[in-house]
Amino acid sequence: MKSSIITLLTFLSLFSYGQISFEGSGSQVDSLNTPSGQNYLMLNPFKQAIAYTEEKGGLPQSDEVFNSIEKNIGGQSWEVLVFPDWLGEKGMVSPIGFSPFGVFYSEVILDKGIYQGKVKFVSEGKVEELSIPYLKNKAPVQSGCLSKDGKYMILSMESNNTYGVEDLYVVKKKADGTWDRPKNLGFQLNTESQEVTPFLAEDNRTLFFATNRRGGQGSFDLFYSVRQDDSWRNWSEPVNLGPQVNTTGSETSFGYLDGSEWAYYISSQDSDGYGDIMKIRFQEEIEEDTTVVEEPVIAIIEEKEEPKSEILLKVVDAKTGESLPAEMITSVETKIGANGQFVIDSLTGEEVEIKSAGYLPKMIMLDEQLNVGENIITLSSISKGSVVVLDHVLFHRSTANMIEGSQKELNLVVEVMNDNPNIKILLKGHTDNTGDPVKNVQLSEERVKTVKEYIIAQGISPYRVTGRGYGGNEPIASNETEETRKLNRRVEFEVVED
Template identity: 40%
Template sequence: MMKLAIGIICLLFAYLLEGQSIEQVKFTGRAELMLELTHRYKSNYLTISHHQFRMAFTELHPYQSDLDEIVTEKHSFHGHTWMIDILPDYGDDQGLVTPIGFDYYGGLYYSKVLSNDQGGHTSMINYLSAENELYADIIPGLVNHSGLQSGALSKNERYMILSTQGAYTHGKEDLYVIEYLGSSWGHMTNLGSIVNTKDQEITPYLATDNKTLFFSSDRTGGKGGYDIYMTERLDDTWQNWTRPINVSEVNSIQSETSFCFVETDPFAYFIRSDKLDVYGDIMEIPIEQSIVEDSSFTEIVDVIEKAYFKVVDGVTERAIASELVIVEDYDQRQNESGIFEAEELVGKTLIFKSSGYFSSKLKVGESVPKGENIIFLQPLTTGSSITLENVLFKRATANILTSSYEQLDLLVEVMNENPDLNIRLKGHTDNKGNPVSNLELSQNRVDAVADYLRNKGINRRRISGIGYGGKYPIASNETEETRQLNRRVEFEIME
């Protein structure tokens, strides 16, 4: 009865949120296909220029296996001639490129993510000038654990909003801000827990006031796979925002991403795709907008100032009493509020623990984003499943990569600390290849992980396992970046 009451309250709350109006943007008609582009291939990651009538987006071509490319054409859109640009595929062909934004002179900022055979990723932000001069990796030190990355450039070119899976994300991809400091770009600052959730926040768009932010998310309570949301920044910390509103005029039971518009055009644009497929059609919707452009620059304080870690329950997202272990210093700290100051933890290896939760291990980089950096701990409750992050295998084999040992050793430690904990390992693959072979491979990988745990002293009676092959995907199998999410090993808590 209690669960039913809570469910009704949540539905009512979602209904009230959806009914809120967005004062800055009024929708004056229905979303329609952008007919000028319907002959093209499936599209994604759309951006338009504030300065010229230019548009850039990625396409997945049938002759490509997994790759996007940014393409070019000219069309007359609503009385204007738009330029849809091609971006040469510099470097490794396995790179996923996504446009971020145009500068005043027509240069294009774009993201590129390179993936290796071991499941790792290298991310960079590149700049291609209007004269086709390439400036690669202009923001050194980017950390991204995902094969996906998207972003947006502010009109005054002062801020860049990135969607990436950094070291301190609330879940999967989070939104971060980076400020241009006059000669270089600064550090990433997480936009905080009001905007970011344990799900994906992707394809941001920052309006000209540098306060109104649109983004797409697959968080609970939406209409489809991904919905467009709007929020407004309340102060200069980039941590305080209004609660995101579902943009109901745009969203459907399908997925909507890459919402964007410019003040000189009476239309907004976005991508609509199937619920599980990130590629779709370019849509347009008539709008009236009354956003006042920001003509000032906001100073962001040093990112290390007032930075802290906050340990929360991975389901309820409530702060929990926890223990911090600093590996290099053999130092253990307790905090009932789950909050730990981060300034002296730079460069350290940290383990966050709490009774009844699966621990989390983190190597802190050279700096920590200011404000709260959320650490999610998953509860060890009967029936719950926890994905073993960064447990990787040599391609098409059950041979565990040495980089996986750290995560597996963490599981061994948790099982030693909880002697009554029994688990069932569950192996999953993507849907590529022979289903029978995939089923066998997933079982072999489960057996390999079980053997590792037994060799570390865990009693075999506490471990069971089963391989499911590609039967239970958690993401689309259409691209390599989403297929990798389906190749995973989980453990389920048993009675």
């Protein structure tokens, strides 16, 4: 479609950025903290109530979603909802928001080797699962928040079109009360690192979240950003909440009740467990949308093609971000993207392979998880010295038995070794630092052996595959929270010859 007449609208102002300031530094909420560790904190905007996840050991003793108790916080009586996290024995749950009638929570379960993320609502003991189209989460954790008006849900999850690990997505409630599909909030917020535990202020524009991106003061730092328009993909530069809140430890789950002088968050710094609930005095000045529009001015311009709303895949190097020439292999054809770009004409729901010479291939789904506009697909180099983490090679807890579905990523390793017959790899097994260090090394060696045996069974020469277990001796993230410990429990390979 072409157009030769446009309407020019002059905007005097869009809105004012939220201003956040703190008094003093954070202090522990002693009445809530335990050695078990607290995570995924959420406040109830309708009454004096707080919810959070508490880490547990052993096996679950009941099917209760949470335990409700009354506690004194700052001289006031609070309702406290404690969600148990059984560290993978049964799955994980975490609160994400409230309505006047109940609580919404996130749940991740492991079913036949595949993680499944869900959102549920519980009221008066009755649990209902929300129907959210194309909700797919590959990670063992999922966090989120609900806007006070109930119109928007922000979820942190690892889906098919993430920029790194967990990204932030918006889920909008439709006029008929149903929920739309999750949409990625874009590269201005999401990075190759993790973006987790979002909190949306009552203006529905100011978003707080935790991330372990570069430039922070510790493991996870708390940031905030302001939405610039209704696309939910245009955001102000994220602002670090600063040293009064962020430490060399991990800070997540920032939130506050409108009109309160206190903000609450989770910190692992000087905690008696993996995470403690903290509070800090603060002031926020978040103004409502003050958009002012002048009378339209009609102008004549040269004819030009209007931009199309299309889905674009852009294949880039995971480290440099440079575009890569690539192939997209479907069930019926192989498409060539000389500039690393593919235009998706229709969302078929098919799983396709993205491949580039000298890189480990990746499988993606052509479904509604892809955004209109640009979708970044990162590929890891397999040149000598490169270390590639196998994110989706997973094991049952405390065993060397691979979870069903892990073979899919190992098949890509076999493929790249068949395509590059000179490559030799060193498999590396890692755990977190919890438990007996000697047993951790032994477990990591057993897992490496399992992976090596699988690769060799697919026809790769055993002389091209060696392995070693490192236990918890080479962490790539903090071991202070479950979110970061899971990054240390990994199998990776180093290219020793190419």
